[in-house]
Amino acid sequence: MNKPKHRIITIANQKGGVGKTTTAINLATALAAIGERVLIVDLDPQGNASTGLGIERRERKMSTYDLLVGTHGVADVAMQTVVPNLFIAPSTMDLLGVEMEIGRESDRVYRLRKALEGSDASSYNYILIDCPPSFNLLTMNALAAAQSVLVPLQCEFFALEGLSQLLETVDQVRRTINPSLDIQGIVLTMFDSRNNLAQQVVSDVREHLGEKVYSTLIPRNVRVSEAPSYGKPAILYDLKCAGSQAYLQLASEVIQRERQACAA
Template identity: 45%
Template sequence: MAKILAVTNQKGGVGKTTTCVNLAASLVATKRRVLLVDLDPQGNATMGSGVNKQALSASVYDVLTGQKEAVDALVKSESGGFDLLPANGDLTAAEVQLLELPNKEKRLSYALAKTASKYDYIIIDCPPSLNMLTVNALAAANGVIIPMQCEYYALEGLTALLDTIQRISRVLNANLKIEGLLRTMYDPRTSLANEVSSQLVNHFGDKVYRTVIPRNIRLAEAPSFGMPALAYDKASRGAVAYLALAGEMLRRQETPLKQESA
């Protein structure tokens, strides 16, 4: 069964979508089968994966509202090599519609259960707010990755997010746990970044990934070409960092590949 990871932070602009697209591509490079779920109405993960969000015949909106099965809405990211459950502006309407549907917090969980056996990893890109879409992601996941910049307000926002995850774990999903904290857009030349980084490690210990994602122009450019950094410039520091993150994740938690144990 797939490991389902929600990538979330209630603060925007922390590299959440960049992490989703590039981690998905990096896991594919290690021969894992990956599904990326775009749960943000902005559809940035969809566009960053090389899929036109304006030309979708079906999206995650149709899946959440029960009009389509997940398998009928999947598209392939040719640049990333992973399957994608795409999103566009239609998803904004789902936030309201979900409130009137039965099992509103578990719609994504039920939808993914039917296709999870096809994948080793399912990565969910959450919107930068705590709404019904984020609740669906956390109810479906068994791990949470929290990307964050090492800046002044980062720790304050982190406390609120951890409280949210605890509540979801208590009420909706007892299997939910923090998978790891990921330092993004990291610039080791600033004393503030180093200070916040040290505070994170002191407080969360090995929950903080050793891998740090640097500020990198190639990472910033790649989405405009509809590619993960690995396809855009595999030698860039950003691409190498996400490959290292995938390797660190696999060393932490993975059982042998099915074909190896067969």
Template identity: 55%
Template sequence: MTPKRIMAIVNQKGGVGKTTTAINLAASLAELEQRVLLIDMDPQGNASTGLGVPRDDRSKSTYHVMTEDLPLDDAIRPTRVRGLYILPSHQDLSAAEMEIGTTEGRTRILSQKLDEAEMGFDYVLIDCPPALNLLTLNALAAARSIIVPLQCEFFALEGLSQLLKTVEMAKVSINPKLAIDGVVLTMFDKRNRLSAQVADDVRSHLGRAVFETVIPRNVRIAEAPSFAEPVTTYEPASQGAKAYRRLAREILRKHAERKN
């Protein structure tokens, strides 16, 4: 399989909108006629639940792909969103680190499985766990770029420097082609002065590395996972859905400019 782009959605801090961004960005790219695979690398499996895969129906999952001889193609399944497929997670994935910890090439298992897969995708998005662990390193080894969701709160920049150091380490040791697509500001509340201050602070530190699109704090975004849908289908006209579509278009535009 030779996707145009493999992107890891990564932040070791929880509660920043990482899985929400993975689900809704994947759905928005599919809506823009891209063929998209979302790989759920988080043992919590929230991306899988949010796209309608029941927890008791994950006999073929990321865990089985990472620890057994199961081909990636055999575990992929379609979602309700046209053009969007998912490789679901399983709670046993939390034990995968121990199982593959002594395996030769343990950071490149996912990359190898993607290389061997035959299903073609324009984009592969990897929803990473909220930790800088072996599962995340597998995602960084497989990805061409990363997207970092960052919540608009007081401690937004805390931990980001460690994440960026890990990305640089991954570039040196396992994936010299890895790049940062950008930081996406999430849970922005325009009624809250702190959100604007944080956004300004992040942009002053990171400049053009921050996406223009900002994801608002939006009740429809929060509601959608309980209906096993992305916000783009749950409430297509909501501000949250519009924001994720803008983010998808910004990413497509950025990638097109890099090609040229």
């Protein structure tokens, strides 16, 4: 298969509520704010990334379902968001049936990869894929399509336990369907500096995974939680809040790592 010109980053964790969608939306917004042309691919049937960027369900005439079943390409599906330079391939509940639709096809894990290798996806500098909170055919498509994985990890007691399972899955994908897949980084989310347990989790994760963990910590932040209900990224809703500033810092780290990966 041809090597895509853009960088494709899958945002994945089998646990729900760790900040995958919030990270996808705000990281994409930060990248778009510095002039990068960015596409979010919403692979979660719940469609929270689409809603959080102001795309009403009735406006989603086509979705990532159409990309996976092969009836339409990226140019047909992608929609402009409230953020300049930021587009989204929205999700609909149709995704719940995609496994029945393509589950027996020999190329079932490569459907998204094929769609993102098309010429109408080449105009984007970055493509971020927001995954559902499970390891299913949708997540496997996301991992098969990406060059790297970004893992949001909540600062809680069982964080490392779930992370080891995810890293094993990434290793398995690398061995079987996508040899070029790499860990872009692990971002610690929902950090509360007043909480001793959160501090301990940060220490443990850094000890086990070293440089794979981003320096940036994403704090618990009310403004970040409020933003999706207004159909806006936190960075647009309140640029000066601690959460928005953290995502801007994270974007800087991601860009630096992507440049190093491209130079390697």
